[in-house]
Amino acid sequence: MTGNDLKARGAAVAVRGLVKRFGETKALDGVDLEVPEGTVMGVLGPNGAGKTTLVRILSTLLQPDAGEAYVAGYDVVRQPRQLRRVIGLTGQYASVDEKLPGWENLYLIGRLLDLPRREARSRADELLERFSLTEAARRPVRTYSGGMRRRLDLAASMIGHPAVLFLDEPTTGLDPRTRNEVWDEVRRMVGDGVTVLLTTQYMEEAEQLASELTVVDRGKVIAGGRIEELKARVGGRTLRIRPAEPARLRPLAAALDELGITGLATTTVDVESGTLLVPVLSDEQLTAVITAVTARGVTLASVSTELPSLDEVFLSLTGHRAGAPEDTVSPSASENREEVAV
Template sequence: MSLPGSDALRDGSAIEIRGVHKRFGKVHALRGLDLSVPAGTVCGVLGPNGAGKTTAVRVLATLCRPDAGHASVAGFDVVRQADQVRRSIGFAGQYAAVEEGITGRDNLHLVGRLHHLGTKGARDRADELLERFGLTEAADRLVRTYSGGMRRRLDLIASLVTRPAVLFLDEPTTGLDPRSRNDIWAIVRELVAEGTTVLLTTQYLDEADRLADHIAVVDHGRVIASGAPEVLKAAIGTRLVVTLAESDQLASAAHVLATLTGGEPALDAAERRVSAVTEPGRAIALPQLVRELDAAGVSAQDVALGHPSLDDVFLALTGHVAAETSSNLMETVIR
């Protein structure tokens, strides 16, 4: 009899979730979640708060057991082969889990020793990672003296000490400056190029767009849409953007866009901008938009038609605007 995880591994999937349910008291966090992530890709999952993203990651990382269904990581069943799963994964949580009272080098030594690499093996691996990811000069400083970006980088490379086949990243760049975010993105791309599978959760949709090969949108404990970012964007229609000369015409412009697109316009009063995405299959030409604005007496500084963003996809699928609050988490599953 073959193990469920072995089938997933033969099929080239590093992560498999089939019909997984999980309850916490009266809360039904996962309601038959299905997800497949091929090996050597970035995994991105998007969803509003309470959608079940964190619970799915906890199940995959063997931090909680599913009530029903099956899940495997690197070919190992997360329930029956939990020890093998833990030896196959790395995990970098939302907040840097590093010890501030010791040096960066000693943090990595500690992780290596905890994973039974031995004194020499832990030191050699620490030196290798510090040099590879640009922390050698700061390696012997106390971590409490590190910048936020350096701590996140150290936390990330600590998850790589055991050379995991699958890496879980929970909002790895939250609160970082653009340069530090780019550093983390570079590390992720390098790892994936070498064959590591990454499951990424992020609150930044541009991060998902740049890193994810495939995105799954989760809501109410289920995957409600999945595909490459370009495919998801194309499926929801065309994005119309109108920048106005006067902010008092926002309502009139919004009415025009709502009529033309069949969608709910988004207003940016500070930028005097209105945008909306057409319903799938509804074609609109730029001259038509200009004529309708003129007929409504709307004076536009700029009018544009283009591809929708992941924010538009998220709004169309979940009914929520991703940027409404910084706590709206987006997980991106890349296949």
């Protein structure tokens, strides 16, 4: 695999057989991953799955022990200097200097990226306005709220017009309004052609932003594809039946369970909504349930099917429920924090 091969395939990120060890712990164990240009790839996994380690390798902050990885056509091991000019990173910790004002942070990063002074100034002004931080531009970052710091951190990752952006738990600790603002900005970036690799444990965030998902657990990729494909892979749909006569709910549920059409799964009565929730694993089961209902002369007000939620998919694939972001330590507490936040 070469950078030219990736460009020909339209892949912005490609990983093959990536391995990373920390002592006896194998944080990544042969990870394969490919992200098409101009899309958002969501990387999901429980605590310690290897998500942060993957991002740190792809952004040149760590070197892998084995395997290969290309980002924007560059080899992450052999071409780190070239790669750093075309990527952005918003990690779990703010990368900005709290003693400097917001504007100076962005201007400094622009200059470090070799932007001419005039362009660095205009880019800082543009991004502060874009992230609703203009009024706070001359204030030290230590006076910013948590949401403001997060927005500034995201602006800092965009200062160099990156082709690929890595977002590692980007909305951790944000209030719903600020989180929505970050989501809107990510969508805008993708609309401008930026490729995004997003790690998150917020299922809603993954559904809102990601074109495809990769699920990792214990350093391995255990599933991948579009959200609807993953839901279908887990199997099972819920048939929601609402009789025109609510009094028919419980008798109908009992009749369906007696027939055993859905195997060991039982029908659930949702009295509040006046519906029956029937688990079905196949089209044949779905047809059999509808046939059984109509054979009993039950008039239906509505019938619909629902795929599993993304939370249910996550639980089925990993054995864990999606929860709080990964446990981490302060950057000052350990020089090797990737050993904790892997």
